[in-house]
Amino acid sequence: MKTVQLQKKSGEAWQYLSNHIELIQPLVLVLGNRFLLESDSVYKELRDFFPHGHLVFGSSCGELVGSSVNDDHITVTAIELERSSFQIQTYNINDANGDSEIAGRAVVQKLNPKGLKYIFVLSEGSFVNGSALTKGMQESLPKVLITGGLCGDDSRFEKTIVSYNEAPKEGEIVVIGFYGDTLEVSFSIYGGWTPFGPERLVTKAEGNVLYEIDGRPALDLYKTYLGDKANELPGSALIYPLNVKNQENKQSFVRTILNIDEEKNAMILAGDVPNNSTVQLMMTNMDSIAAASETAAIRAMEGRSQPPQLALLISCIGRKLVLDQRIEEEIEEVRSVIGDDVVIGGMYSYGEIAPFYGERSCKLHNQTMTITLISE
Structure with missing residues (x-):
């Protein structure tokens, strides 16, 4: 697995957070402030960076990257799988007349089920019913692990935007299916409330x-x-x-x-x-929130046969508000468990999608740290 990370702060130029290497048809996760993602130039700029990339956009309440938390940024994690593959499909909830369960069922059924091991989902978070969405997805593919999150808009609650290979828009649900015999995916969630x-x-x-x-x-x-x-x-x-x-x-x-x-x-x-x-x-406090992130990381590492290469972190905006100036402690606790060599990307969300600890069927959660560890 090869990865490249870069970021853009409001009013500033793009900055690489890792070595600049050329990637071949990478999966490009673009998470960021909704107003910045709505800029007319963002899609073109990223298409110039990754001319053959699969660009997946999602608005967030802040992004987790490296050992930091970004606000008023766009944060990019580009991933080239070397021994595995992926497929991306989309569905707009408006095509299901707002029925989240129908939308969840429809979007995962567009994925090729043969060899499908794992699905990462980025969903609009303004008016989707996350419980119904996860129910529809999991009933269609009961044996496949599904994690991800509902996109956010800080504490404004005005609208959220998502897209695949086009400018971000409202109502979209994007699913990324991962395939490969050597692919290993583990997960955990924990709240601390x-x-x-x-x-x-x-x-x-x-x-x-x-x-x-x-x-x-x-x-x-x-x-x-x-x-x-x-x-x-x-x-x-x-x-x-x-x-x-x-x-x-x-x-x-x-x-x-x-x-x-x-x-x-x-x-x-x-x-x-x-x-x-x-x-x-x-209710909770800062120490409980940080300790819960450590617990989630420990549980996600349990039973792995290979060290993780990529960590996808979805945490809740409510946790961010509690931690405030100590916000980076949450990601530091995860880093201390999974190691410094693991690439970390993710966001603060309106809802986290994953199974309960010890289970396999995905559910919607709030106020949790959800960790998905991937290696190939």
Whole structure:
């Protein structure tokens, strides 16, 4: 595997973060600030850098690269596989009339299933139902490992953009299928958030819209907990997600509030919250977040036969807000476990896609560090 990384900060020229080597038809992951990706010149500039590259774009809430976290940047990780291969397919959720499960099923079915070992997904994150998306993908390919994330737009929540070999646009879902007998992929997720307060019953929810908890309007109850921070919604909700328990999942999962509907007194979440599940507020601190990233890295390294060459990291914007000035500690903890020779690329997202630890079927997560380690 050969890799090249470069970055561009707002108002500055492109800068190589690694040795400049020529790559043959590489996979080029282009992650960055949404406003910068919307520039008319970005696609042409990167096509000039990688004339035969497969360019995959995704807007982020910040990028993880090397041992750093970038804001107001575009960060590029170009990958040339030497013993493996990849295939890229896309689908726009608008073609499924907004049905995320149909979109998830349709996009992975476009991949050649023969020899398919792993799928990395970058999805629009503004209005997709991540739970339904992952359900559709995994039901179509139940034996294939799937990880990735929902693209972001910092804490603006205005729109997210994704694309393959064209200028980034809204509504796109991109899947990258990896093939090869020697390809080895391992993963893990970990959060570091702690539930607090009473468990309450979800009495009315439809998909990823939460209307009532304990028979009361969900938004009213949530605002009561937030106090003065309620005036900062939906941004303040990133620091106080919900821990969800239901009978269908052996492990509890976390849901972030992406937006609010004042008229309906409801909260729009990154994924489903089933009726009759229980929810509890969660909180964390900087030390717990950093320690969780280390745990995720340790678990991702378990059982590997070969050292990883590439680490794809998807972490949640809520973790970024908590860490604030200590943001790079999260990536430093991962680096300390996987080693200095591993190329790191990734982003802060609106949702992370991976199986639970010890399982194989992918789910949508929030507030986790998701690590995928790849070697060939």
